[in-house]
Amino acid sequence: MNSTHQNHQPGNLAEFGAGARDTIPMMVGAAPFGVIFGTLAATGPLHAWSVQLMSLVVFAGSAQFIALGLIAGHASFAVIWATTFIVNLRHVLYSATLAPYVAHLPAHWRWTLGAFMTDEVFAVSYAHYQRRAPGETGPYYFLGSGVSMYVNWQIWTVAGLLFGSAFPGLQSKGLDFAMVATFIAIIVPQLVALRFVAAALAAGVLSFAWNDWPYKLGLLVAVVVGVAVGMLLSTRAKDSTQRPAQRPAQRSAEMERAK
Amino acid sequence: MKYALLILGMAVITYGIRSAVFVFGERLSFPPVVRMALNFVPVTVLTAIIVPMTFAPHGGAAELTWRNSQLVAAAVAVVVCAVTRKPLLTIAVSLAVFFVWQMIV
Numbered sequence: 001m002n003s004t005h006q007n008h009q010p011g012n013l014a015e016f017g018a019g020a021r022d023t024i025p026m027m028v029g030a031a032p033f034g035v036i037f038g039t040l041a042a043t044g045p046l047h048a049w050s051v052q053l054m055s056l057v058v059f060a061g062s063a064q065f066i067a068l069g070l071i072a073g074h075a076s077f078a079v080i081w082a083t084t085f086i087v088n089l090r091h092v093l094y095s096a097t098l099a100p101y102v103a104h105l106p107a108h109w110r111w112t113l114g115a116f117m118t119d120e121v122f123a124v125s126y127a128h129y130q131r132r133a134p135g136e137t138g139p140y141y142f143l144g145s146g147v148s149m150y151v152n153w154q155i156w157t158v159a160g161l162l163f164g165s166a167f168p169g170l171q172s173k174g175l176d177f178a179m180v181a182t183f184i185a186i187i188v189p190q191l192v193a194l195r196f197v198a199a200a201l202a203a204g205v206l207s208f209a210w211n212d213w214p215y216k217l218g219l220l221v222a223v224v225v226g227v228a229v230g231m232l233l234s235t236r237a238k239d240s241t242q243r244p245a246q247r248p249a250q251r252s253a254e255m256e257r258a259k
Numbered sequence: 260m261k262y263a264l265l266i267l268g269m270a271v272i273t274y275g276i277r278s279a280v281f282v283f284g285e286r287l288s289f290p291p292v293v294r295m296a297l298n299f300v301p302v303t304v305l306t307a308i309i310v311p312m313t314f315a316p317h318g319g320a321a322e323l324t325w326r327n328s329q330l331v332a333a334a335v336a337v338v339v340c341a342v343t344r345k346p347l348l349t350i351a352v353s354l355a356v357f358f359v360w361q362m363i364v
Contacts, residue, residue: 184336184337223307
């Protein structure tokens with residue numbers, strides 16, 4: 001696509017194409033999650049069009065999965081919004097990391113690019129921009145990565161919706177477990193140190209114990225306690241020279257997350 | 260449809276979070292303690308959601324028995340993922356275990 005138009009807008013299209021190309025592995029990785037999301041959602045209380053609307057306007061895999069789980073558990077909207085906020089808060093770290101590379105761009109670009117920020121787009125774009133001087137980078141690489149990830153997510157959501165409605169039998173307990181399996185596959189690789197294990201255990205046990213609180217508030221409080229446990233253990237780890245300096249520690253945590 | 264409101268709210272929240280730093284610049288910076296806390300959010304939220312689903316799939320009391328296929332398959336998923344680190348394999352194997360278990364129990 002960029003080869004035919006290269007004469008007109010060489011730099012921009014080539015950059016856009018490069019961003020899209022470098023995102024292909026991420027698109028492949030996200031595909032099964034898109035399908036699972038669509039399939040799970042198709043069997044839940046949401047109409048197909050609201051499911052697709054969620055992919056179109058929210059475009060945040062983990063938040064969308066979590067929302068499905070919470071909707072199934074009859075959580076109140078306020079709890080779902082609060083959870084969305086907490087779960088997506090990590091994107092602030094991403095945009096703060098990329099800010100030097102977009103700060104010089106006109107406002108309409110800065111308003112646009114943020115919409116495409118996901119774990120994957122951040123990882124790809126940061127790897128690219130990192131090797132360049134801030135202020136010399138255009139928006140097209142980021143846009144190429146973001147748009148391709150976005151289109152990819154829409155396609156696989158549709159595929160999952162079609163699959164889910166083709167097999168209404170999946171509606172029973174079975175598909176709940178697909179979500180559990182997906183979450184485990186996301187959680188386990190993140191348990192890289194004792195503090196993460198302890199945080200997860202605390203949140204899990206308390207969430208179960210407080211499962212009958214109204215509006216899923218028990219879940220929210222369990223998460224807060226779990227995070228506190230993790231932080232407590234981090235401060236101790238830092239004291240015992242686990243984290244010698246603040247800056248590199250933050251960097252590595254961000255990178256750890258980006259993978 | 261009430262869910263449209265829910266979804267639009269989620270969209271506004273997500274977009275606001277993603278764009279704030281780009282639009283308002285670096286005046287929005289997070290203190291280290293918040294950054295540290297954010298590291299633990301994904302694991303804790305996801306775990307908090309699945310533990311009740313796994314241990315008490317029918318609501319109510321915990322079903323700590325080999326007849327609970329959610330629990331058995333989840334344990335398999337944890338082991339497969341810890342050993343192989345492959346998300347797709349984890350999901351495929353544990354789903355297979357789940358469906359087979361449901362049939363035989």
